[in-house]
Amino acid sequence: MSYTPRHKEQTRQRILQAAAKLFCSHGFDRVTLNQIMKKANMTHGAFYAHFSGKSSLYEAAMQFATSNAFWARDDKQTEGKETHIKALVTRYLSWGRNDKEHPSPLEFLVTDAAHKEEKVRQAYQACFDSLVERLTEILKKRGNKEAEALAEETVVSLVGTVAIARSFDKPLQTDFLKRAQERIVNRLNGTAKC
Known part of the structure; x- marks a missing residue:
């Protein structure tokens, strides 16, 4: 049976969506192909028709997740306003709970950044670079002369905050994330017009 190109692309998208959700939640090593195909409601044969x-x-999957992550979307109404920076930081520090359909890969995959497989490390680096580039664009539009350095510093702070907060109990975690959000937003807003 021969499938149409449209059907093949829809199948690929289902696999990517399932894989992105699982990888973003558990990381590379803790996810199996069996789990991915079960979540996509497909067979292993379908997997090998699309991926080696x-x-x-x-x-x-990380490219898919990055292109669908909240930071990749343009919000023309708030892009230059103070609220956009705060929304970006708040959403990131919420660990994707506000965006279950399109989780952010950097929220969970700190362990994948130093993975033994080069493709895994490169995929993580691409996600990191994407968030830095997006934040740099926003800061440049706001007149920040050191936008790229501040964007990189901010992304490192966000990733580190999530990595540390995941080890805390809920009450401590909530307070820690709230304090971190306030510090990061104040830093971004305080230097926005430099």
Whole structure:
């Protein structure tokens, strides 16, 4: 049976969406192809029709997740306003709970940044770079002369905050995230017109 190109692309998208959700929640090592295909409600045969292995799926899934993450979307109404910076930081520090359909890969994959497989590390780096570029654009539009350095510093702070907060109990975690959000937003707003 021959499938249409449209059907093949829809199948690929279902696999990518399932993989992105699982990888973003659990990381590369803790997710199996069986779990991904079960979540996509498909067979292993469908997997091998689109991907050569788990690493190539991870790479494609992270590109998919990055392109659909909240920071990749343009919000023309708030892009230059103070509220956009705060919304970006708040959403990131909420660990994707506000965006279950399109989780942010950087929220959970700190362990994948130093993975033994080069494709996994490169996919993580691409996600990191994407968030830095997006934040740099926003800061440049706001007149920040050191936008790229501040954007990189901010992304490192966000990723580190989430990594540390995940080890805390709920009450401490909530307070820690709230304090971090306030510090990061104040830093971004305090230097926005430099």
